[in-house]
Amino acid sequence: GQNIDQPTEMTATEGAIVQINCTYQTSGFNGLFWYQQHAGEAPTFLSYNVLDGLEEKGRFSSFLSRSKGYSYLLLKELQMKDSASYLCAVRDSDYKLSFGAGTTVTVRA
Amino acid sequence: IAGITQAPTSQILAAGRRMTLRCTQDMRHNAMYWYRQDLGLGLRLIHYSNTAGTTGKGEVPDGYSVSRANTDDFPLTLASAVPSQTSVYFCASSVTSGRGTDTQYFGPGTRLTVL
Numbered sequence: 265g266q267n268i269d270q271p272t273e274m275t276a277t278e279g280a281i282v283q284i285n286c287t288y289q290t291s292g293f294n295g296l297f298w299y300q301q302h303a304g305e306a307p308t309f310l311s312y313n314v315l316d317g318l319e320e321k322g323r324f325s326s327f328l329s330r331s332k333g334y335s336y337l338l339l340k341e342l343q344m345k346d347s348a349s350y351l352c353a354v355r356d357s358d359y360k361l362s363f364g365a366g367t368t369v370t371v372r373a
Numbered sequence: 374i375a376g377i378t379q380a381p382t383s384q385i386l387a388a389g390r391r392m393t394l395r396c397t398q399d400m401r402h403n404a405m406y407w408y409r410q411d412l413g414l415g416l417r418l419i420h421y422s423n424t425a426g427t428t429g430k431g432e433v434p435d436g437y438s439v440s441r442a443n444t445d446d447f448p449l450t451l452a453s454a455v456p457s458q459t460s461v462y463f464c465a466s467s468v469t470s471g472r473g474t475d476t477q478y479f480g481p482g483t484r485l486t487v488l
Contacts, residue, residue, distance in 0.1 A: 295474075297476070297477075305481070305482075306463060306479040306480060306481050306482055307416070307463070307479050308479070309476045309477075309478070312474045312476065351415065351416065353416075359404065359423070359467075359469045359475070360406075360418060360421060360431065361406075361416075361418070361477060362418075362432075363408075363415040363416040363417075364415055365413055365414060365415040366415055
């Protein structure tokens with residue numbers, strides 16, 4: 265199984281940068297995903313890492329270190345619409361996802 | 374293209390009643406999944422299906438059953454609902470090609486309350 269930890273809440277100011285950390289223990293690693301979920305809505309895909317290093321996608325970047333069981337999601341130039349929950353998920357060799365409890369990010373004006 | 378649809382959007386159900394949550398996808402994805410999401414616990418996998426005609430148990434399968442008669446539909450049935458099954462239920466689907474990201478895409482969810 266998987267054990268996935270991420271902070272419960274983070275608060276940041278509009279225009280700032282926030283880094284959401286995720287640590288995991290896995291019995292078979294086949295990729296790490298970040299999803300964004302606005303209140304009352306479905307999770308939507310943000311990023312995917314399967315090799316070590318940084319993946320950049322506009323204002324969002326995600327980093328992975330497989331040896332450390334560690335990932336982070338970096339949100340730059342924060343906007344009010346980025347207020348949401350961010351879910352870290354690890355995929356196993358059977359293609360099943362295990363999710364962390366999510367990090368609620370609140371962006372203040 | 375609708376993607377993934379779920380029905381109903383929300384439901385209040387008396388304990389002991391039988392309930393089927395519906396999920397349909399039009400993306401021809403081979404794999405489909407059912408999750409429940411509870412505050413503080415995140416998304417937990419209930420059942421999954423890697424291809425039509427096959428199903429498997431996830432992390433929290435007790436009290437739930439699924440079937441996968443065709444590629445598009447993956448209904449979730451609660452045979453006799455209990456209050457602990459009050460949750461938001463998400464259906465998801467993906468390809469499992471092993472050649473790309475094979476991202477899971479989620480439906481809009483069903484909010485179920487069991488009284």
